[in-house]
Amino acid sequence: MTPGMWKLHQFALCPFSRKVRLLLSEKGVGYDLVDEYPWERRPEFGMLNPAGRTPVLQNEERGLTLIDSRAICEYFEETVEKTPMINGTAANRAEIRRLVALFDENFFSDVAGPLLSEKMHKRLFRQPPDSRALREAMRLADEHLDYIDYLIDNRPWLAGSTMSLADLAAAAQISVADYLGGLDWSGHEQARGWYSVFKSRPSFRPLLTERMGGIQPPSHYAEVDG
Numbered sequence: 487m488t489p490g491m492w493k494l495h496q497f498a499l500c501p502f503s504r505k506v507r508l509l510l511s512e513k514g515v516g517y518d519l520v521d522e523y524p525w526e527r528r529p530e531f532g533m534l535n536p537a538g539r540t541p542v543l544q545n546e547e548r549g550l551t552l553i554d555s556r557a558i559c560e561y562f563e564e565t566v567e568k569t570p571m572i573n574g575t576a577a578n579r580a581e582i583r584r585l586v587a588l589f590d591e592n593f594f595s596d597v598a599g600p601l602l603s604e605k606m607h608k609r610l611f612r613q614p615p616d617s618r619a620l621r622e623a624m625r626l627a628d629e630h631l632d633y634i635d636y637l638i639d640n641r642p643w644l645a646g647s648t649m650s651l652a653d654l655a656a657a658a659q660i661s662v663a664d665y666l667g668g669l670d671w672s673g674h675e676q677a678r679g680w681y682s683v684f685k686s687r688p689s690f691r692p693l694l695t696e697r698m699g700g701i702q703p704p705s706h707y708a709e710v711d712g
């Protein structure tokens with residue numbers, strides 16, 4: 487596919503946009519980025535996506551607008567053969583989808599969502615973060631990292647023997663939580679090992695170099711063995 491044919495409306499710390507970016511890169515699909523901050527509620531963006539959320543992937547030449555990270559990922563899984571990401575038997579595919587839902591839904595509502603609202607939105611709107619909410623997000627992050635330790639004790643990748651959309655969904659959410667200083671990696675050697683393999687992939691490198699206006703990640707964030 488021609489680079490630039492697809493336009494991804496997103497912002498640097500949107501974990502769902504990060505998952506789509508990882509999938510597009512792994513599948514070799516070129517795209518351009520368009521910054522969109524959903525909280526600005528731009529009417530033009532509302533026309534594009536009535537739900538008002540990122541990511542939105544647009545292909546003007548083909549008159550296509552794809553909305554919702556799962557719908558987008560499934561679209562490319564169905565149309566691009568390279569690097570299958572929802573693969574294997576029906577049971578394997580169900581396991582991949584279970585884990586994608588766990589990270590998209592539970593990790594986001596337990597950890598990445600609260601960190602974004604306390605550390606990014608409140609900063610943008612000049613409000614102080616709620617330290618109780620931050621402590622709770624970090625406590626839940628620790629439980630999620632424990633679960634990744636357990637999975638990686640039993641299999642090389644989160645959903646089984648090969649890399650899948652489950653790994654991309656998890657790494658996308660985790661990278662946002664890590665950027666916002668919400669993860670304590672100590673005592674999570676298996677999760678740390680899995681994530682550092684991921685961080686060195688070419689699909690991941692561009693994400694690690696981007697910064698979100700005024701918010702600095704901790705020093706280990708972009709280091710491959712950090």
Ligand SMILES: N[C@@H](CCC(=O)N[C@@H](CS)C(=O)NCC(=O)O)C(=O)O
Binds near residue numbers: 502
């Ligand atoms: N289920 C959606 C969730 C997308 C989502 O929640 N995006 C956030 C940014 S990370 C958003 O745009 N929030 C603005 C809002 O909900 O109004 C997906 O997978 O794409």
